[in-house]
Amino acid sequence: MIKRLFYIALSGFMLASLLTQSAYSISTKRVGEYIFRFSSDTAYVMCDKNQTSFGVLSDIHGEVEKTREIVSYFAERKVNGIIVAGDISLNPDFRGYNDKSRVKIIEVLNEISRYNLPVLVIPGNHETRGEYKDAMRKASENVVDMVKYRSVDFCNVKIVSLPGYQFKDFVADNGFYSRPQDVKETGKFTKGELPILLVSHGPPKITGKLTPGMIYSGRDVGDENITKMIKQSGIKFVVSGHIHEAAGIAVDFKGNPLQPNKWTDELALNAGTLEEWKNLDGNVYEKTAAIITIKDGKVKYEIIH
Numbered sequence: 001m002i003k004r005l006f007y008i009a010l011s012g013f014m015l016a017s018l019l020t021q022s023a024y025s026i027s028t029k030r031v032g033e034y035i036f037r038f039s040s041d042t043a044y045v046m047c048d049k050n051q052t053s054f055g056v057l058s059d060i061h062g063e064v065e066k067t068r069e070i071v072s073y074f075a076e077r078k079v080n081g082i083i084v085a086g087d088i089s090l091n092p093d094f095r096g097y098n099d100k101s102r103v104k105i106i107e108v109l110n111e112i113s114r115y116n117l118p119v120l121v122i123p124g125n126h127e128t129r130g131e132y133k134d135a136m137r138k139a140s141e142n143v144v145d146m147v148k149y150r151s152v153d154f155c156n157v158k159i160v161s162l163p164g165y166q167f168k169d170f171v172a173d174n175g176f177y178s179r180p181q182d183v184k185e186t187g188k189f190t191k192g193e194l195p196i197l198l199v200s201h202g203p204p205k206i207t208g209k210l211t212p213g214m215i216y217s218g219r220d221v222g223d224e225n226i227t228k229m230i231k232q233s234g235i236k237f238v239v240s241g242h243i244h245e246a247a248g249i250a251v252d253f254k255g256n257p258l259q260p261n262k263w264t265d266e267l268a269l270n271a272g273t274l275e276e277w278k279n280l281d282g283n284v285y286e287k288t289a290a291i292i293t294i295k296d297g298k299v300k301y302e303i304i305h
Helices: 012-019 064-076 105-112 129-138 180-190 224-233
Strands: 026-031 034-039 042-045 051-057 081-085 119-122 143-145 151-154 157-162 196-200 237-240 267-270 289-295 298-304
Touching (some): 051 064, 081 196, 081 237, 119 157, 196 224, 267 289
Parallel strands (some): 042 151, 051 081, 157 196, 196 237, 237 267
Antiparallel strands (some): 026 034, 034 042, 289 298
8 A cells, every 4th residue: 555645746737738748748756755746847756745855955065974974864854855055065265275185066965865855956156067967967866956947846945945055256166156147037936825834045135133145243244136036936935045044043944943843824945055164153063064944834843953
């Protein structure tokens, strides 16, 4: 007896829409315990879960051992999938490191994908297009490239990606620069009835005492175009990274602080970095990651150090 039934759409309308497409545009892949249907730039999976949880990693920067430790914890917590919000690698051009010491993206992805959970991945500002494409080609079957599939309807939530970074001076040569037009066009992937979770390397710009895009000076360097797109698209939840010192900061879209393990209607969360870093709270953390849980259109989060 099959424990769960999986479908490829959220309604009869969506199912009919998929089935009317030509056969060559639809593919099927088992991702962990789920069966995904891939159609053009969108993936669909529906199950009987009304609550899902995701381990969230960002700014891994080649920290393989820490990745192994965190992913093991995610598996123990029985998350439904893992989200990677960019900067899997450490680009030597930004830090002055020798290329020979660089950990390859595929080495990190192999650790993240070892438990056969769905792994949804975007690049940040450190990855080059060549190395990212090569890693996706070599990656395990349970890794979903959200550069190619910009929207994944995952049980009770629509996960939408914004690959790359919005400030060109901080993007690797031949990397993933996300232009204002790219940010705006991300809104077209948000259609549907499910609550929307945006996965972006860079945070939105938010006004508040402590925000996911705040740097040591107290200035929020998040992107205004992301903020505008969020408002126009009805996005409820955002996970990001990039600003290491703001790791673990969570607010609503008005900048009000949100406490861990409390259900809320809105969330902008900086999931942190696996590099050791001094936080805005004055503490130095060896690593930071997050788990988010979504149920009935609400979300809660917790931070892992």
